[in-house]
Amino acid sequence: MEIRAAHAEDEPPIEAIVARAFGEEPDGPVVHMIRALNESGATQISLVADDDGIVGHVQLSTAWIDARPRLVDALTLTPLSVVPERQRQGIGTRLLEEALTAADERGAAAVLLEGDPDYYSRHGFTSAVSLNVLRPSLRIPEPGFQIARLSSYEDWMTGYVIYPDALWKTDMVGLRDPRLASIENALRINANLPYAADRE
Numbered sequence: 357m358e359i360r361a362a363h364a365e366d367e368p369p370i371e372a373i374v375a376r377a378f379g380e381e382p383d384g385p386v387v388h389m390i391r392a393l394n395e396s397g398a399t400q401i402s403l404v405a406d407d408d409g410i411v412g413h414v415q416l417s418t419a420w421i422d423a424r425p426r427l428v429d430a431l432t433l434t435p436l437s438v439v440p441e442r443q444r445q446g447i448g449t450r451l452l453e454e455a456l457t458a459a460d461e462r463g464a465a466a467v468l469l470e471g472d473p474d475y476y477s478r479h480g481f482t483s484a485v486s487l488n489v490l491r492p493s494l495r496i497p498e499p500g501f502q503i504a505r506l507s508s509y510e511d512w513m514t515g516y517v518i519y520p521d522a523l524w525k526t527d528m529v530g531l532r533d534p535r536l537a538s539i540e541n542a543l544r545i546n547a548n549l550p551y552a553a554d555r556e
């Protein structure tokens with residue numbers, strides 16, 4: 357199996373495996389997000405796991421940390437997908453490793469993502485808020501907002517994260533109720549969203 361940069365002709369198979377990994381219709385919200393990131397020019401890195409056909413994919417797009425001296429170039433990692441029948445074989449791990457290497461080579465200071473801390477903490481990510489790198493929406497459960505620091509990262513690179521327009525236009529930032537409320541209740545966190553629990 358090879359991890360390689362995606363080519364234009366890979367787009368249909370990428371969309372197909374992403375939809376399957378996320379359990380969505382072929383033309384579902386995550387596929388719409390990918391298209392919007394690509395069409396807006398936000399996509400910076402798109403890698404595929406190729407094993408006589410595409411079995412996994414990862415995409416990284418423009419983002420910034422709004423630090424006091426200047427905007428810091430970073431990347432946001434979304435989505436990460438492995439076809440269901442090839443999950444738990446280390447493909448996600450390899451895609452993440454190659455994604456961080458590629459991001460570092462591009463000079464990004466950090467990679468940010470929203471995801472399960474149990475999974476990503478094993479792959480170089482840590483809580484972003486612990487470094488004073490702040491989520492761009494209160495609808496991102498705080499423990500799920502994570503950062504991987506790359507070689508050009510420095511301690512002063514703190515502040516709010518700015519996401520590319522495509523993520524807002526496709527409404528793919530964070531979660532919405534009732535799923536948000538149920539995850540917050542599970543995490544017992546107070547996200548300053550009044551009545552969140554009532555909307556369950």
Ligand SMILES: CC(C)(COP(=O)(O)OP(=O)(O)OC[C@H]1O[C@@H](n2cnc3c(N)ncnc32)[C@H](O)[C@@H]1OP(=O)(O)O)[C@@H](O)C(=O)NCCC(=O)NCCS
Pocket residue numbers: 377378435436437438439442443444445446447448449450470471472474475
């Ligand atoms: C998340 C995902 C990319 C992981 O890919 P993978 O190739 O299965 O991952 P790896 O084989 O490298 O690692 C597997 C390990 O991670 C853990 N793991 C896998 N998916 C996980 C998840 N969604 N949450 C938490 N842990 C997960 C498993 O416990 C597994 O360890 P184990 O086999 O010892 O129990 C894949 O499961 C997937 O495509 N899921 C659907 C889409 C998705 O949720 N993407 C992430 C959005 S943030």
